[in-house]
Amino acid sequence: MERFPFFIFSSTCLFFISKFSVAVDTISPNQTITGSQTLVSAGEIFELGFFSRGSSNKRYLGIWFKRILPQTVVWVANRNNPLTNSSGALTIGLDGNIVLLNQTETVIWSSNSSSVPKNPVAQLLDSGNLVLRDGSSGINPEIYSWQSFDYPFDTLLPGMKVGANLRSGQIWYLTSWKSEDDPSPGDYTYKIDYRGLPQKVLCKGSDVQFRSEPWDWVGSGLPELYKNSLFNPIFVFNEEEVYYSFENINKSAISRFVVNQSGSVQHISWNDRRLEWVVMMTLRKDNCDDYDICGAYGICNINNAQNCKCLKGFTPRSPVDYNALDWAGGCVPGSPRKCGSEEGFRKFTDTKLPDTSTFNRSMSSMDCEAACLNNCSCVGYARTGILGCVFWFGDLLDIREYSEGGRDLYIRMAASELDSKNNGKPVAVIVAGSVVSGLLLFVFISCFTCLFFVSKFSIAIDTISPNQTITGGQTLVSAGKIFELGFFSRGTPNKRYLGIWFKSILPQTVVWVANRNTPLTNSSGAITIGRDGNIVLLNQTETVIWSSNSSSVPKNPVAQLLDSGNLVLREGSNPKSYLWQSFDYPFDTLLPGMKLGANLKRGQNWYLRSWKSEDDPSPGDYTYKIDYRGLPQIVHRKGSEVRFRSEPWDWIGSGFPELYRNPLMNTIFVFNEEEVYYSFENINKSAISRRLEWVVMMTLRKDNCDDYAICGAYGICNINNAQNCKCLKGFTPRSPVDYNALDWTGGCVPGSPRKCRSEEGFRKFTDIKLPDTSSYNRSMSSMDCEAACLNNCSCVAYAKTGNLGCAFWFGDLLDIKEYEGGRELYIRMAASELDSKNNGKSVAVIVAVSAVSGLLLFVFISWNTYELKLFQAWKLWNEEKPLELIDAFMEDPVPEFESLKCIHVGLLCVQKRPNDRPTMPTVLLMLDSENVVLPQPKQPGFYTERFPVEKDSSSSIVKKTSTLNDVTVTMLEGR
Structure with missing residues (x-):
């Protein structure tokens, strides 16, 4: 205790320095940091001091960014041993180490270096690294006896390492916080697994959650890290060290990798303009990144509606399980292997190499196949550049298929499988959900799940009538003993709810709650039929705290719990006439027969809402509903903020391609004047009944590109890039600087300004998710979509919705995604931005204008006088028979659309008024482009006027009918 007052005195003097002094970034022996005092790095980038989180009295010594709010902590010394009050001091101890003392001067944390300098100094660097070094003059200041960078927290800063020193045994890895307000070690770790080829793994406890591509001399294992305008990745793999690090390209940029308490590993960058952290990259980016999702010898492809299937030459270990979407059992060889006897290797391309390999760096890559074939335990191999082979000796796990950029994998199999064609059954995907993860997903649960448990000897009590009640531990049970209704509590025992759950599934799975907003506060409470004929829930004072509240009640009311999970109020004599049903008021769960959408006539909305927490069924932050403004689309929101949006849903598709070709359920999409909704019904009635656990089969928000408007206006997201x-x-x-820094929120703008109705056209984009917020016209012919959009200066894009109907967009195009099997979108832009494709296409009709004679020549058409043929062309055009102009004996017929285009352009070139005729550059654009909208031609100028002439649009004079042969001479000149 004798030194403590001296520490206080010396530190006070130290930090009341003149305002003209340089920031204090070091402490020496007999100096301390206490209370609110801090060390600040020389460039005032980082700060070291004491902090607390939330309302806790626990205090920690940490490092954070000095000028960023809210406080962003990147390293904590005493995360396992917090101070319990405002006392505490950081100093250089008697042994030369950096030490943290509590109020009794007990060391609760130490740098604990076995090699300490003679003149120890602790310094906070501008890199965020706290170092212990020798402060003597003449000693290299970059020689450290200890550094905080060797003991990462949840954050990887530029210059830090994740990996291992193979000689010293030093391991560098990240560990998440336990919670947002608790920096003690959490569940998730992110490290290098260097058994075999090094690979990055994210673990929850000891369970692997994610694994990168193995990292060899060809690639890093994370292709996303290459071609990066924000930072340079650094990969080191030699006899002494194996690690990953990075350095910022822009030295003034602030960016970091972080593993958060939900198990997400992200690269984030500080945006000075928006004053917030922006997520640049998430390394675990889609469902196929979930570790071993498809089981042994299964392969995952995120672009397939059904992500998992067996590798070619393999079949499901349990076809029943695999068809029920339980892939954990994986696959087995289609034919048994006989070592050394008629075996070979099948090559698989563009794959993520499997887990747990061994490698030989000195072996020639040409010798890999022979080496594997000569070892009966070897099941596969890969080459690692000019030198080196990788081998696998157990089941091949965690394989995925990329669209491009993956590796070649050679898998051993019987010769009979090398020649056979594998027409394996597709693997189906259904949707299950979790509220715990903070995402509200559909929970698609088979209404026959519990048939396995039904007793054939009992009859369930599934109804109550007036003067009957359900209280305490009493329940209603549906006739088939599938669902049960009664009272339950979660977490807080004094809050009780009336709910419906699966009768025979443990732990209890609640699918509907009546009084989620008004829980009972004790064990009293009763459900009965009220005097007004409604189902009512009464508290201990017999006050109604919840009611079915139907305005139309039956004469003989009965409440019944059905085997579908639906609680209904009906007329006792009519079992099918429901005056009220719980299915009209969904909870967080969608069961077969329930609807997600709206009754447009009644104004009834059906949507899902999450629990507030795992133990609190009151309304949470997340909703999942149909947005039926414009084309209907399913949206996932947190409060009012859109987090996810499905493809717009029209008469071609549902917005969810994953839900088609599904052997477990039939999807139902209804979109008419009265209703718009999604529902489903089960095909396989026992699909999930054999396993006594819930298995997530599909999440509809499945990758980074599903994050709403991630690329900003007019940006497009492709998860494979x-x-x-x-x-x-x-x-x-819009801002090249931000976009190059991977901050895409500002979006994009047209490369050339648009001039409405002046040399504009449409570019066609294929295989995309249509943008947000459309309007539509179902009665319009799809052939008229282009003209309708072009004639409205506010229209920026259109799409065709089948044989009938057009969708239009009138604002910035948001939330566009590129994927196989997507839709076609036509976006308006200046003609200068459209491609001018001159690929020598043959045409049926070629237009030429003679400056001398002014004659219009139609090539391939035989005619005697231009007047007769021009009259014929104009007449056939107006009768919608222009193709009759084509000579039937043409040697090389050409596509009709090209013939029509040339006839169309020809008539535009000979319109009576010169101002109506296109310029020659425009003619070339019209002929070369596939997407330019052509205006309707007006009466030709060469035409002998046998009919009244239309009023000239530029004059108020109406010309008289004339029988004279008025001829307009057209000249070929640029305008």
Whole structure:
């Protein structure tokens, strides 16, 4: 205790320095940091001091960014041993180490270096690294006896390492916080697994959650990290060290990798303009990144509606399980292997190499196949560049298929399988859900799940009538003993709810709650039929705290719990006439027969809402509903903020391609004047009944590109690209600096300004998710979509919705995604941005204008006088028979659309008024482009006027009918 007052005195003097002094970034022996005092790095980038989180009295010594609010802590010394009050001091101890003392001067944390300098100094660097070094003059200040960078927290800063020193045994890895307000070690770790080829793994406890591609001399294992405008990745793999690090390209940029308490590993960057952290990359980015999702010898492809299937030459270990979407059992060889006897290797391309390999760096890659074939335990191999082979000796796990950029994998199998064609059954995907993870998903649960448990000897009590009640531990049970209704509590025992759950599934799975907003506060409470004929829930004072509240009640009311999980109020004599049903008021769960959407006539909305927490069924932050403004689409929101949006749903598709071709359920989509909703019904009635656990089969928000508007206006997201976002063709970043820094929120703008109705056209984009917020016209012919959009200066894009119907967009195009099997979108842009494709296409009709004679020549058409043929062309055009102009004996017939285009352009070139005729550059654009909208031609000028002439649009004079042969001479000149 004798030194403590001296510590206080010396530190006070130290920190009341003149305002003209340089920031204090070091402490020496006999100096301390206490209370609110801090060390600040020389460039005032980082700060070291004491902090607390939330309302806790626990205090920690940490490092954070000095000028960023809210406080962002990147390293904590005493995360396992917090101070319990405002006392505590950081100093250089008697042994030369950096030490943290509590109020009794007990060391609760130490740098604990076995090699300490003679003149120890602790310094906070501008890198965020706290170092212990020798402060003597003449000693290299970059020689450290200890550094905080060797003991990472949840954050990887530039210059830090994740990996291992193979000689010293030093391991560098990240560990999440326990919670947002508790920096003690959490469940998740992110480290290098260097058994075999090094690979990055994210673990929850000891369970692997994610694994990168194995990292060899060809690639890093994370293709997303290459071609990066924000930072340079550093990969080291030699006899002494194996690690990953990075350095920022822009030295003034602030970015970091972080593993958060929910198990997400992200690269985030500080945006000075928006004053917030922006997520640049998430390394675990889609469902196929979930570890071993498809089981042994299964392969995952995120672009397939059904993500998992067996590798070619393999079949499901349990076809029943695999068809029920339980892939954990994996696959087995289609034919048994006989070592050394008629075996070979099948090559699989563009794959993520499997888990747990061994490697030989000195072996020639040409010798890999022979080496594997000569070892009966070897099941597969891969080559690692010019030198080196990788081998696998157990079941092949965690394989995925990329669209491009993956590796070649050679898998051993019987010769009979190498020649056979594998027409394996597709693997189906259904949707299950979790509220715990903070995402509200559909919970698609088979209404026959519990048939396995039904007793054939008992009859369930499934109804109550007036003067009957359900109280205490009493329940209603549906006739088939599938569902049960009664009272339950979660977490807080004095809050009780009336709910419906699966009768024979443990732990209890609640699917509907009546009084989620008004829980009972004790064990009293009763459900009965009220005097007004409604189902009512009464508290201990017999006050109604919940009611079915139907305005139309039956004469003989009965409440019944059905085997579908639906609680209904009906007329006792009519079992099918429901005056009220719980299915009209969904909870967080969608059961077969329930609807998600709206009754447009009644104004009834059906949507899902999450629990507030795992133990609190009151309304949470997340909703999942149909947005039926414009084309209907399913949206997932947190409060009013859209987190996810499905593909717009029209008469071609549902917005969820994953739900088609599904052997477990039939999807139902209804979209008419009265209703718009989604529902489903089960095909396989025992699909999930054999396993006594819930298994997540599919999440509808499945990858980074499903994050709403991640690429900003006119940006497009492709999950298969290293950098997911880019501007649509014909558009450029609004802020190139932000876009190059992977901050895409500002979006993109047209490369050339649009001039309405002046040399504009449409570019066609294929295989995309249509943008947000459309309007539609179902009665319009799809052939008229282009003209309708072009004639409205506010229209920026259109899409065709089948044989009938058009969708239009009138604002910035948001939330566009590129994927196989997507839709076609036509976006308006200046003609200068459209491609001019001159690929020598043959045409049926070629237009030429003679400056001398002014004659219009139709090639391939035999005619005697231009007047007769021009009259014929104009007449056939107005009768919608222009193709009759084509000579039937043409040697090389050409596509009709090209013939029509040329006839169309020809008539535009000979319109009576010169101002109506297109310029020659425009003619070339019309002929070369596939997407330019052509205006309707007006009466030709060469035409002998046998009919009244239309009023000239530029004059108020109406010309008289004339029988004279008025001829307009057209000249070929640029305008």
